[in-house]
Every structure is written in C-alpha cells, then in structure tokens.
Amino acid sequence: xxxxxxxxxxxxxxxxxxxxxxxxxxxxxxxxxxxxxxxxxxxxxxxxxxxxxxxxxxxxxxxxxxxxxxxxxxxxxxxxxxxxxx
Numbered sequence: 001x002x003x004x005x006x007x008x009x010x011x012x013x014x015x016x017x018x019x020x021x022x023x024x025x026x027x028x029x030x031x032x033x034x035x036x037x038x039x040x041x042x043x044x045x046x047x048x049x050x051x052x053x054x055x056x057x058x059x060x061x062x063x064x065x066x067x068x069x070x071x072x073x074x075x076x077x078x079x080x081x082x083x084x085x086x
Contacts, residue, residue: 012037015056024055026080036062 012035021030024038038057041047057065064076 008037011051011054012056014051015054019056023057023061025057025061028058030056031058034058038062038065 015037016030019030022028023030023035035056036059038055038061039047039049040053040055043049047053060076060079064073064080067073067076
C-alpha cells in the first residue's frame with residue numbers, strides 16, 4: 001500500500017507540471033507553502049477523486065471557491081482582482 005502523503009505529493013508535482021508552474025485560476029506562478037489541491041467537482045456531486053478533476057490553487061482562491069458567506073466571497077474575490085492588476 002502506498003503512503004498517502006507520498007501519493008499526495010506526487011499529485012502536486014504532476015499538477016505543477018501540467019499547469020506549467022502556474023495556479024489554475026489566477027495564472028500567477030506557484031509559490032511553495034501556498035498551494036492547495038482543489039477537487040473541481042465535489043464527490044458529493046458525483047465528482048471523481050482522480051487526477052483529471054484536480055487543480056492547484058492558492059489558499060485564498062480555495063477559500064473563495066468554497067465560501068458561502070457573501071462577505072467572505074467578496075473579500076477573496078477582491079484579493080484575486082488585486083493580484084491580476086499587479
């Protein structure tokens with residue numbers, strides 16, 4: 001049986017290569033310590049937990065994706081806009 005941590009790291013490395021070293025949403029360069037793997041279609045919505053349905057995003061973008069509170073959504077959306085204008 002494979003080590004889950006090693007498998008997760010292998011997935012991150014593969015995603016880094018396939019996303020050409022950039023975050024999936026913002027397209028800014030990946031930074032160590034601020035990468036989160038996001039499942040594009042949640043398992044609860046019949047999403048598959050496989051490589052094709054994963055993407056690397058920043059912690060802030062990941063929070064924005066899952067946010068349900070309008071203030072939280074706005075806060076992280078504004079941060080993403082700030083990154084795009086820099």
